[in-house]
Amino acid sequence: MTQKFDFTVNGKPVSVALDNEETPLLNVLRNELDLMGTRFGCGLEQCGCCTVLIDGVPEKCCAKPVWSVAGKAVVTIEGLGTPQRPHPLQQAFIDEQAGQCGYCLSGIIVSAKALLDKNPSPTRAQIAQALDDNICRCGSHNRIMRAVEKAAAQLRAGAPS
Amino acid sequence: MNAPVLPGPLKDNPSLARWVAFPAPGQVAINTGRVEIGQGVLTAMVQIAADELDVAMTRIAIRSGDTALTPNEGYTAGSQSIQFGGVAMRQACADVRALFLDQAAKVLACPVSELSIRDGSILRNGVTTGQDYWTLAGAVDLKANATGAGQRKPVAQLKSIGQSSARLDLPGKIFGQATFIHDMRLDGMLHARVVRQPNRGASIGAIDERAILRAAKAPVAFVRNGSFLAILGDDETAVDLAAVAADTHVKWQNVETPTAVQQEANWLLQRPAVDRIFGAEPADPKGRERFERTYTRGYLAHASISPSCGLAEFRDGHLTVWTHCQGVFPLRAALAKTLGLEASAITVHHVQGSGCYGHNGADDAAADAAIIAMQKPGVPVRVRWRRDEEFIYEPKTPAMIVKVHALLDDAGKPTDWTQEIWSPTHNQRPGAGGNLLGALALPNPPPEPPPNDVPESNGGGATRNAEPLYDIAAKRHIHHLVTETPIRTSALRGLGAMPNVFALECCIDELAERAGQDPVEYRLSITAYKRARAVIEKVAAMAGWKAGEPGGAGRGRGIAFARYKNRAAYAACVVELDVDEGVRLRHVWCATDAGLVINPDGVINQLEGGIIQSASWVLKEQVRFDNSVASGMASFDWETYPVLKFSEVPEIDIALINTKDEAPLGVGEITAGPTAAAIGNAVSHALGTRIRDLPLTRERIMASLLKE
Incomplete structure (x- = not known):
């Protein structure tokens, strides 16, 4: 039986009609809403490629049933910034060339945003801890952590986010 | 005068139109056979x-890896894209530039020596002429073959090359x-998952289609050809659910699963092997000290x-495939061989995937999509492997045993070196002897590929870097190519x-210790190679290396060096770490000489990645087998195959030397060996005892401490 699920994505209300209420939010984002920025990595909530904010909390959405986000606010990488108006994190990732293949970056940048929302002045160790749920296989870790530090400094200095 | 020698890829693809085009005023298009795998090659x-x-x-604008457009440069592998592909691109562009200058000289009735080019415009004695690449393009035949006549820019004139x-x-x-590629969606596309044949020779016994359809909760269909079985539908969630259900509701016959004992390198001893010896005749061992x-x-x-992910569409007798593999040609x-098509009836386009680091499931996923598409003409098909499917079925890099036999002189220096290797093959890429995984499930599967490894002329597979670069009177290596393996093996970053x-490099440290010498000093005493000495001296200076620093107290430092393939780039690493129950990396310093560097920050990014990935291999990684699991693989997700995390990576400092004067060399693979050995040496320095089996797990460290 088709059911309707209402929630917001990047501030806009969305309504999706699905036969299977267990459909993972990730599949809804990618296949129903055409938001490809949130990547599939494992489907097991292990690698963090699919990290989004749900009511401000970083969560992996590859196994999160769509019914569980009804009425909630979802923010994806596309909701952070655009090439014309980059989020300070995105600008810092470009400045630091923080990435190799880039497949993990959407989830990492969203995890970093959740960290900076909560803690504007994280230490290197706190950044590492916050990103330990995200896997980077190419070995861009140090650049990524430098970019998060840089973005934190810019946000503290009043950069618009 | 002899004709200039063309770089290999340009010789193989001589038409300049394959490399460069001027599609519209102000625009340049270049084509490379190399593909982006996260290493920054396109930039x-x-x-x-x-x-x-x-x-x-x-x-x-750059186009890459496309059988319809780009040069055929084989595989993007072996740290060769810049060394060969980049040099070919340089020469192709230099030839194109020379053709346009000749044409401009004709049009302007002046000698070429008065002409130059600035951002595409032709200048005469520094003054604009109204001519440019685009005004002249109609009169220049780019279908002409490269001649090598175009002069590549001398280093002093390079503006972009050498800048980050x-x-x-x-x-x-x-x-x-x-x-x-995962983000591609084609009109009318169906999602597909393959129900994987557990092993060559396994066949489908029974399929409980009703149970699978019930689990899908939405319509899905089956495609079957022999033991190749796939599930497809327009709802990806349903296709995924059906594929999970198929794990229990498809029964296989003739299943063989690897056992835990086979996961260890020592299992390779006493297996059938093809034996080969390379190098010097054995020395007379009499009267000399042996080291083993x-x-x-x-x-x-x-x-x-x-x-891995692949897309394919078979329409009007032509197959189009999209893939993130390393070699579209x-x-x-x-695919032509597997599907019985002419190569001309197939177009393969590269689309980026995540980093692959070698031969992963990319080719196989593309083949899966192609096999399904052939049965569904006109319907685009997207296959995306599941996480456990990638872990279980991607080709693994083989286990290896490396035994060093050396003879020493009175000063404790090696005079004769034999490196004896037991290893399955490092190359079962399609086209290099290996088969596409899906092909094995089709009726009349291709025969087992004959025993084969990467030839020495390409740097060797298991034998890569099997000889020390050091000044040793006689060196040889013995390769036991193990032909009976429990799983499919192929290329991973750096191969052997x-x-x-x-x-x-761990043996060199052991020898230094026996000789009572500092590891840096000992290495310098046995190598006269200037560029080798330079990276060793540089990295020691960067790390503030002090000879004779006492170890054994939980903190250790180690150094290691290699010249990749003994003929490419040089790298030396120093690692500082702490060991208690496990290893905690503190700092890695690395000095490299890769000759002319195109993009310094890109090179540093690659080197950092190589160091971190190697550290992950050394400290954490081993594929484990378990025949009580249906697939036989105990490593099937990120919990059963953990890799290095953010909180575990060391600080890294990198220096590039000799970046202008020597030919450019690749860097993606050059730090794997030196990092691994420097960690091994640092752990030994920290513990006062040596562990010779990788990975250096907590269990091995505890066992080694208890043995003390």
């Missing part, structure tokens, strides 16, 4: 073309754009962050270089 190629054509980078350039592909990834050590490493996974040849350098 480097654009930098090269900008310099040799004298145009701004922003004018240049931001990666052209990174912003799209940072803004979450649809840049990956054995080092091992288990099977490793590529563990790409994204499971070899894949096309393998990591285990070989790990073994030999």
